[in-house]
Amino acid sequence: MKKIICSILAVLSLSATSCKKFLTENDPNNVTLGSYFKTENDFNLAVNGAYNQLRGLYNNKSAWTMGEMRSDNAHYDYKSSDQAVATVNRYAVADFLDDKYNNQTPPKWNAAYNAISAVNVIVDHINDIKLSDASRNAILGQVKFIRALAYFDLVRFYGGVPIYDHAPLGREQTYIPRSTAQQVYDLIIADATDAVAKLAAPTFPQTGRATKGAALTLLGDVYLTLKKYDLAEAALKQVTTMGYSLYQNYGDAFQLSNKNGLESVFEIQFNSGLATPQANTDASIYNFLPRMVNTTVVTGVNFNSVTTVGGYNTPTQDLIDAYEAGDQRLDASIAIAEGTFNGTDDFTATAVKSSVNYTPAPGKVGRPFPKKFLHTHTIGNQTNDNWPVYRYSEVLLLLAESLNQQGKTGEALPYLNAVRERAFGDALHDITTADKTNLQAVLLKERRVELAFENKRWLDLVRTGNAITVMNAFGVKQKAQYSYLRPGSYNVTQDRLLFPIPNAEVLLNDKLTQNPGY
Known part of the structure; x- marks a missing residue:
């Protein structure tokens, strides 16, 4: 303000203008x-x-x-x-x-x-x-x-x-x-x-500007937040007729070549090729990596993140454990920087490993980081990634939730399972429950793993009334694991x-x- x-x-x-009437000429500067x-x-x-x-x-x-x-x-x-x-x-x-x-x-x-x-x-x-x-x-x-x-x-x-x-x-x-x-x-x-x-409705490839599909998605999200589920359903169903679709592989939604593509409903635009790159680039991945004197092993670019940006948004084991066996989103979303921490808590990476069933090599530790935003770039702390605000998979999950909350659980399942079938590569992991309460819990967990690191999780916990219970229980585990946490935390x-x-x-x-x- x-x-x-x-x-x-x-x-x-x-x-402000002078009160003298004869000064009528406008100053061009x-x-x-x-x-x-x-x-x-x-x-x-x-x-x-x-x-x-x-x-x-x-x-x-x-x-x-x-x-x-x-x-x-x-x-x-x-x-x-x-x-x-x-x-x-x-x-x-x-x-x-x-x-x-x-x-x-x-x-x-x-x-x-x-x-x-x-x-x-x-x-x-x-x-x-x-x-x-x-x-x-x-x-x-x-x-x-x-x-x-x-x-x-x-x-x-x-x-x-x-x-x-x-x-x-x-x-x-x-x-x-x-x-x-x-x-x-x-x-x-x-x-x-x-x-x-x-x-206007979206045309593909999109330009990155707001479309009718983006506005309807926002409207549906708002109505769902306000528990006006029928209005959310009406808005979101329109989005499903506008030509959006899921990529075959989850990781493809974040590839630089797919910016503003078929799965994008609205995303924040970044372009490292513009004349003023620092003002137009995304540096998120450097915030999410451990503090390192040299990031080359992880990013391919030498950058010192010790005293600048690194060490934040570290995926928790609680999140990693939330992915089911066979869920391809885990490997696409989270990777492990393997290496060692020194006496001042700075990290030296020696390899990047998959987070699936990861076990550290002898003498090494594994530090997870959000992989979905790591793509090829040439200047440290300056990447070309856009930031997703709404993806089509979220439209499907929002629609499934709005239907389930109206008791239309059977109608909700195809939208949820479309997201899961992409995640697992088959229909063997489809959800079949007919219970509204059970499906709501499934949907909240599904949003967690589908939209991890897209700044949705805290809002989802608050919106669904789960924040106090979930975060207090999580805090007990955190304080048992990290001695530096103060007694009053969580x-x-x-x-x-x-x-x-x-x-x-x-x-x-x-x-x-x-x-x-x-």
């Missing part, structure tokens, strides 16, 4: 929002800028710290000599010891509001010039989708938040209280519904299901209230 306010003040100062949008291309550039903000929302460190490390899917490599503020704060999020001063959770809030701010400028100025109906719909459909996506992230992680559906132009419009969660969801549904109406209560509103925002805006427990 601080960035929003600074931007607003800048706009206001740029817009003084560009204001009111004078910027002159052509359709100006709007298209602004839309690109709104998409760019999603990188910070879905693929920065707070995204996987809050979405995966907060859950039973991932942990971290503890380094006793590294007690830097960012490191300690990231550990705290994973261990449920974070507070309102934590510096690892505000970036998600900031990124979401940056995206919302970028969208609102476009919405407010869409009538500045005459556009064809097709162009206007394409622009508005995309940005309404982006804004709905941003608010959906905010409301699930923070609860009710301030709603800005237009760019605020003064203090009274800027410093506003939190809306209720339901009010936020109402805006999300309105935006996503408008996006569905305005966007004390998961109702208050811990939301993250704190960033303290800086509360100090800046006295109308904001903090979440309980913080």
Whole structure:
């Protein structure tokens, strides 16, 4: 919000004009929002800028710290000599010891509001010039989708938040209280519904821009979260008619050659070939590897991740054990860096091994890492991977869940089993239960292994009412295994299901209230 306010003040100062009437000439070097949008291309550039903000929302460190490390899917490599503020704060999020001063959770809030701010400028100025109906719909459909996506992230992680559906132009419009969660969801549904109406169905290969299929998937996800299962079913069934399909092999969904392909519903775009590579590349895999002086054995590129980015989002044994025998997703999702840790908890890799039935070689240890984001690249800490937000397999699982929750368990099974048949390579592992409760448990586990490391697990645990029970039990195992964990860690209560509103925002805006427990 601080960035929003600074931007607003800048706009206001740029817009200030002299009261002397004879000074009527516009300064060509003084560009204001009111004078910027002159052509359709100006709007298209602004839309690109709104998409760019999603990188910070879905693929920065707070995204996987809050979405995966907060859950039973991932942990971290503890380094006793590294007690830097960012490191300690990231550990705290994973261990449920974070507070309102934590510096690892505000970036998600900031990124979401940056995206919302970028969208609102476009919405407010869409009538500045005459556009064809097709162009206007394409622009508005995309940005309404982006804004709905941003608010959906905010409301699930923070609860009710301030709603800005237009760019605020003064203090009274800027410093506003939190809306209720339901009010936020109402805006999300309105935006996503408008996006569905305005966007075109996908064509393949896709461009990476939002489509009607992406908007319907978002809408179905929202309705499922709100337990409006019939509406979720209606939205998601439309997506199944739009030409999406599963690749034959699970790992193919993450190959660079399949970006925006048949299984992609919406993904965050990265391209290491652009002129400013550092600003347009994904570096997630380097965050997920152990701290190493030289990453060549694992990545093929020499990079020192000891003091920079490594040691996080480490797959837990609990997750590895969740994969059934014969599930090809385990080998495609998780690999083992084999080697040794030194006295300062840094790692030297000597080989990369499969995670299936892994046993370390004598004198070696195996450190698992998310393999699905490791692909060929040439510059350390800069890769060409896109980040998946929605894949078609998730559409099928969301649809199966919405059907099962309505008691249509038999109708749900084909959608679930389509995902499992791809995972196992046959129909021998199909689920046949006719019990609604049993199938719901199966679906939650299926989402865990299908969508591992895609920042879904924590939200799934909260959405299904399993977070407190699952994470407290997981914490008992964690504390038995890791002596460095503090006694108060993994004390998961109702208050811990939301993250704190960033303290800086509360100090800046006295109308904001903090979440309980913080």
